[in-house]
Amino acid sequence: MGTVEKVSVVRGDPKRTALRGRDFRLRMKTIAVLPTWNEADNILPLIDELLLVSRHLEVLVVDDNSPDGTWRIVAERATTDKRVHLLHRTTERGRGSAGIAGFRRALDLGADLVVEMDADWSHHPRFLRSLVRASRKADVVIGSRLVRGGGERGRNPARTAITLAANLYLRLLLRLPVRDCTSGYRVFRRAILERFDWDALRSTGPAIVQEMLVTARAAGARFAEVPILFEERRAGTSTFNSKIMLAGLGAPWRLLLGRPAVRML
Numbered sequence: 545m546g547t548v549e550k551v552s553v554v555r556g557d558p559k560r561t562a563l564r565g566r567d568f569r570l571r572m573k574t575i576a577v578l579p580t581w582n583e584a585d586n587i588l589p590l591i592d593e594l595l596l597v598s599r600h601l602e603v604l605v606v607d608d609n610s611p612d613g614t615w616r617i618v619a620e621r622a623t624t625d626k627r628v629h630l631l632h633r634t635t636e637r638g639r640g641s642a643g644i645a646g647f648r649r650a651l652d653l654g655a656d657l658v659v660e661m662d663a664d665w666s667h668h669p670r671f672l673r674s675l676v677r678a679s680r681k682a683d684v685v686i687g688s689r690l691v692r693g694g695g696e697r698g699r700n701p702a703r704t705a706i707t708l709a710a711n712l713y714l715r716l717l718l719r720l721p722v723r724d725c726t727s728g729y730r731v732f733r734r735a736i737l738e739r740f741d742w743d744a745l746r747s748t749g750p751a752i753v754q755e756m757l758v759t760a761r762a763a764g765a766r767f768a769e770v771p772i773l774f775e776e777r778r779a780g781t782s783t784f785n786s787k788i789m790l791a792g793l794g795a796p797w798r799l800l801l802g803r804p805a806v807r808m809l
C-alpha cells in the first residue's frame with residue numbers, strides 16, 4: 545500500500561489565526577474528545593469555553609471513574625446539554641485506551657471531525673478554529689509547539705527540555721512527517737479514522753499519541769501543523785512521572801517492530 549506523506553505548516557501568530565474564525569467548518573459535526581483523570585476543577589469552565597467556539601461543536605468526556613468525581617460533574621451537565629457527552633469507564637484506566645474509546649464513541653455519534661485535547665487547559669480552545677480550518681487540506685492537523693508562532697508558556701524549563709528531547713528521539717526513530725509528534729491537541733477527519741483497525745492499536749498510555757500518527761501515515765494521511773501555545777495546567781496534578789517517561793523510551797521500538805493498525809481496503 546502506498547504511503548502519502550505531505551506536511552504543510554501553517555505559520556503566523558496563533559492568537560491572530562485563532563481569532564480569524566469565520567470559516568470554521570460549521571456544517572461538519574465536530575466532537576472534541578477530552579480524556580480526564582481527576583480534572584474536577586478544570587472540566588466545567590473548559591466545556592463552557594469549548595461550546596462557545598461554535599454551536600456545532602460537541603464535547604465527549606472520557607473519564608475513568610476519577611476519585612475526585614469529574615465524571616459526576618460531567619454527567620450532571622450532560623443531562624441539561626445535548627452537546628455534552630460522557631463516557632464513564634469503570635473497568636479500564638489509561639490515557640491511551642481512554643483516547644481510543646473516545647474516538648470510537650465519537651465516530652458512533654456521527655462525527656465528521658474528531659478533536660482530541662487534554663482537559664487541563666494546556667490545550668486552549670482559542671486555537672481550535674485554526675486547527676479545524678487547516679483540516680480542509682489535511683486529514684490530521686497537529687496543534688504544534690514546534691512550528692513558528694508555537695511554543696510553551698509558564699512551564700518548568702525541565703518539562704520543555706523533555707518535550708524537545710522526546711520529539712527529537714521520536715522523529716529520528718519513527719521518521720514521522722510532523723515536528724511536534726508528542727502533541728495531544730489534534731484534529732482527525734472521519735475518513736482517516738475509518739481506516740483504523742481500532743482493536744489492533746496497542747498503546748495503553750501516552751504513546752497512543754504516536755501510534756495514531758504512525759497508523760494515520762500508513763493509511764495515507766496528509767498532515768498539517770498549526771501553531772499553539774501550550775500552557776501549564778490550571779488546576780489539579782499532572783499524571784506525568786518518570787515511569788511514564790521511561791515507558792515512552794521503549795514505545796517507539798514496539799511501533800517500529802509491529803504492523804500499523806490499518807484496516808485493509
Ligand SMILES: Nc1nc2c(ncn2[C@@H]2O[C@H](COP(=O)(O)OP(=O)(O)OP(=O)(O)O)[C@@H](O)[C@H]2O)c(=O)[nH]1
Pocket residue numbers: 578579580581582583606607608637638639642661662663664666750777781782783784
Ligand atoms: N481517562 C483518562 N484520562 C487520563 C488518564 N491519565 C491522564 N488523563 C488525562 O489526559 C490528559 C493529559 O494528562 P496530564 O496528566 O495532563 O499529563 P501531561 O499533559 O502529559 O502532563 P503535564 O504536561 O504535566 O500536564 C489530561 O486531560 C488528563 O486528565 C487516565 O488514566 N484516564
Ligand SMILES: [Mg+2]
Pocket residue numbers: 662664666777782
Ligand atoms: Mg497536561
